[in-house]
Structure formats: C-alpha cells, structure tokens
Amino acid sequence: xxxxxxxxxxxxxxxxxxxxxxxxxxxxxxxxxxxxxxxxxxxxxxxxxxxxxxxxxxxxxxxxxxxxxxxxxxxxxxxxxxxxxxxxxxxxxxxxxxxxxxxxxxxxxxxxxxx
Amino acid sequence: xxxxxxxxxxxxxxxxxxxxxxxxxxxxxxxxxxxxxxxxxxxxxxxxxxxxxxxxxxxxxxxxxxxxxxxxxxxxxxxxxxxxxxxxxxxxxxxxxxxxxxxxxxxxxxxxx
Numbered sequence: 384x385x386x387x388x389x390x391x392x393x394x395x396x397x398x399x400x401x402x403x404x405x406x407x408x409x410x411x412x413x414x415x416x417x418x419x420x421x422x423x424x425x426x427x428x429x430x431x432x433x434x435x436x437x438x439x440x441x442x443x444x445x446x447x448x449x450x451x452x453x454x455x456x457x458x459x460x461x462x463x464x465x466x467x468x469x470x471x472x473x474x475x476x477x478x479x480x481x482x483x484x485x486x487x488x489x490x491x492x493x494x495x496x497x498x
Numbered sequence: 499x500x501x502x503x504x505x506x507x508x509x510x511x512x513x514x515x516x517x518x519x520x521x522x523x524x525x526x527x528x529x530x531x532x533x534x535x536x537x538x539x540x541x542x543x544x545x546x547x548x549x550x551x552x553x554x555x556x557x558x559x560x561x562x563x564x565x566x567x568x569x570x571x572x573x574x575x576x577x578x579x580x581x582x583x584x585x586x587x588x589x590x591x592x593x594x595x596x597x598x599x600x601x602x603x604x605x606x607x608x609x610x611x
Binding site (some may be wrong): 407416423424425426427428432439441473475482484485486487488490491492 | 604
C-alpha cells in the first residue's frame with residue numbers, strides 16, 4: 384500500500400492564482416481531512432469528509448474548496464491564493480470505527496508559498 | 499470552547515526519561531491521542547488513551563486523567579532519533595467540525611548527546 388499520497392511536494396504561486404492540491408489514499412478509509420500547519424500553531428483543520436459525496440468545513444475553511452467524488456481522492460482547491468495561505472498542507476485519512484477514528488495517517492505534505 | 503496546552507520546548511539527554519504534558523479545558527471528549535513529527539516530515543500516530551490510566555507501547559507510554567484534565571506522554575531511554583515535535587489531540591463530543599481532532603500547538607523535544 385502507498386498509504387496517503389500528496390502532490391505536488393512544493394509549489395510557489397502568485398497572489399490571485401488558483402491551484403489544486405491532490406490527495407489520494409489506498410486504504411479504503413472513509414474519513415479524509417486537510418490540515419494546514421504554520422509555525423507554532425500546530426495543525427488546523429481546513430475541510431474534512433466522512434465519505435464520498437460528503438464534505439464539511441473545519442476550523443479555517445475560508446479560501447479553500449474540497450470535493451470527494453471517490454473514496455480514494457480528496458483534492459483541495461485554492462480559489463484565489465493569498466500570502467496568508469503560505470503554509471504546509473497535510474492530507475490525512477482514517478477509518479471511522481472506535482480507536483481507529485483517532486489514528487490518522489498523514490501524507491508527506493505540500494509546502495506552498497504565495498508571493 | 500476547548501484548548502490544549504503543551505510546553506513549547508523540552509530538552510533532555512540521551513538515555514534519560516522525559517515527560518511531555520498536555521492539559522486541556524473541554525467539557526467532554528472521546529480520548530487523548532499523541533502524534534510525533536520530525537522536522538520536514540509528516541505527523542505519525544503514537545498512542546491513544548480512551549480511558550484513564552497508562553498505555554504502554556515499547557519505550558513510549560501515555561497517560562490520561564479526565565478528573566485532572568491532564569495527560570502526558572512519557573518517553574524512556576531517550577535516543578537521538580526521538581528529537582521531534584510531539585502533539586496531543588482530542589476528539590470532542592458533539593457533531594460536525596466540533597467532533598474532529600483538535601491538536602495542541604506541539605512540544606519540540608531536543609535530545610542532547
């Protein structure tokens with residue numbers, strides 16, 4: 384199993400540009416999520432999904448869209464990039480039963496810089 | 499609301515024992531998780547305490563006391579490779595985004611030779 388994969392690993396955007404961060408998992412996990420990590424602020428939830436066709440907002444959703452057309456894929460779209468979106472983005476997935484719901488598997492991250 | 503408080507930095511020497519605390523202010527949650535993250539890497543799951551008490555996994559142990567609103571991660575026989583950031587996280591009772599994992603801001607552990 385590849386686990387959770389993310390592309391690209393690095394990206395530089397200009398203010399106002401849009402892009403999609405890709406995330407895929409091959410563990411048949413129902414739950415998928417996107418976090419951003421900024422220095423000294425831990426991981427903050429952007430959006431999450433509990434299954435194909437179901438998405439919801441997390442703590443910091445503004446400026447981001449998601450969709451979940453399949454169990455495997457959960458792309459994150461930046462609509463109009465701003466310097467405040469410079470961050471490291473992690474995708475994660477897990478099962479949704481018992482203890483497993485608390486064991487999230489993270490992708491390697493995408494390091495995004497917005498100029 | 500809810501908040502998780504961790505020390506920002508902890509330093510210890512190789513072979514020693516270190517305890518990383520996590521205190522929280524929340525009305526109800528399912529359990530306390532711990533994650534490890536090396537510089538430039540992804541967070542990886544270490545442990546989960548659903549109930550009060552001690553959970554042991556090799557050199558790492560995690561403890562939860564709901565009555566004291568307190569938990570900790572204990573690392574024994576420290577090795578250089580344990581230098582990393584450690585995050586506690588809780589999944590709150592509730593629905594929607596309130597029920598998702600909430601992470602502390604992390605503790606940077608430095609292991610000295």
